[in-house]
Amino acid sequence: MKTEHRPTLRVLNILEVISENNNELTFTDIYSKLKISKSTIQPILKTLVEENFINYDKSTKTYSIGFNFFKYAQVFLNDENPFVIIKGEMKKIVNECNEICQMGTIDKSDPKKVFYIAKEISDQPIQLISSVGKSLPAHATALGKCLLTRYSDSEIRQLYSDGLEKLTENTITDIDQLIENINIVRKNGFAVEDGESSSSITCIAFPLISKGHIAASISISIPKYRATDEKKLFIKETLSKHCKKINEILDDIPLTF
Numbered sequence: 001m002k003t004e005h006r007p008t009l010r011v012l013n014i015l016e017v018i019s020e021n022n023n024e025l026t027f028t029d030i031y032s033k034l035k036i037s038k039s040t041i042q043p044i045l046k047t048l049v050e051e052n053f054i055n056y057d058k059s060t061k062t063y064s065i066g067f068n069f070f071k072y073a074q075v076f077l078n079d080e081n082p083f084v085i086i087k088g089e090m091k092k093i094v095n096e097c098n099e100i101c102q103m104g105t106i107d108k109s110d111p112k113k114v115f116y117i118a119k120e121i122s123d124q125p126i127q128l129i130s131s132v133g134k135s136l137p138a139h140a141t142a143l144g145k146c147l148l149t150r151y152s153d154s155e156i157r158q159l160y161s162d163g164l165e166k167l168t169e170n171t172i173t174d175i176d177q178l179i180e181n182i183n184i185v186r187k188n189g190f191a192v193e194d195g196e197s198s199s200s201i202t203c204i205a206f207p208l209i210s211k212g213h214i215a216a217s218i219s220i221s222i223p224k225y226r227a228t229d230e231k232k233l234f235i236k237e238t239l240s241k242h243c244k245k246i247n248e249i250l251d252d253i254p255l256t257f
Contacts, residue, residue: 010036011044015069018054024062082255083118086208089242090120090218096238097220098122103208104143105216106150107135112159114144117216136197137165139178142205145191146217149207153179170195190236191217195224202227204235206243210250218243 017033018025027045031038045063048054052068090101099122107115113135138144139160148156156179164173172178185191193203205219220235 010034010040011048014041014044014048015053015065018063019065019069024057024060024064026062030063082210082250082253085249085253086216086218086246086255087118087120089246090118093218093220093238093242094120094122097235099220099222099226099235101218101220102143103216103218104141104147106138106147110135112138114138114141114147114217116143137167137171139164140167140171140193140197141219142191142193142203143217143219145182145185145193146205146207147214148182149186150214153183156182167197168195168199170199172196190239200224202232204232204239206239208243208250208255209247210255215250215255218246 013034013036014030017030025033027038027041030045031041034041045054045056048066049056049063052066054066054069055064056062057064086103090103093101101120102116103118104114104116107113114137115135116132119132136144138148151159157175160175160178164171164175164178166173172181189206191205193201193205195201197203200223201221202224203219203221205217207214208216208218218239220239222231222235
């Protein structure tokens with residue numbers, strides 16, 4: 001069960017909506033997008049302006065992202081941050097495979113889900129529609145299956161004591177079958193999803209291991225009509241090569257979420 005702190009979420013939602021909408025929103029824009037009461041939004045905006053996390057332009061009466069927001073983001077995005085290094089490898093993967101590459105980790109608010117934290121898109125005219133910042137049931141995705149290998153069989157049974165959510169006709173809904181599938185992932189070192197979260201998508205994922213701990217995973221997703229045996233083999237080899245390089249880096253620069 002999620003234990004969200006609503007006042008904190010309101011602050012984060014306001015920052016998110018300003019950053020995602022060209023950084024120039026009026027008070028009315030923010031109110032209409034978030035549906036939070038005006039009396040609640042006003043003091044939050046006032047505080048964020050005073051603390052320089054957002055700016056307020058009196059002439060246009062619009063809000064935009066402020067200096068402190070960029071300052072702390074820059075600390076996160078420095079050249080030694082492992083996330084930046086991983087994003088660089090993801091770009092290389094996309095250049096080689098010409099398919100969308102995604103990165104996920106366990107959703108801290110719901111460990112049954114995988115939280116999507118990064119993606120790199122390809123030039124393909126038809127590709128997976130996904131969103132960074134969203135979560136999907138881990139048992140139905142290749143990314144999630146990689147992450148579930150960090151748990152023991154008994155821990156997986158406990159995690160899914162309430163059952164397995166069904167997303168498509170191919171989604172695994174039997175706990176014994178899921179555990180068998182996860183054990184195959186442990187043995188092979190990678191995970192495969194075949195139309196389990198989206199009936200038209202095939203996905204292959206490899207884990208990212210930091211200091212002996214599975215911190216995240218990276219995947220390539222492709223429409224089934226492009227998923228030939230030759231293509232899938234090439235994707236496995238490409239992901240394996242780049243994830244091995246990333247994991248070597250993560251031995252020196254830990255990745256924590």
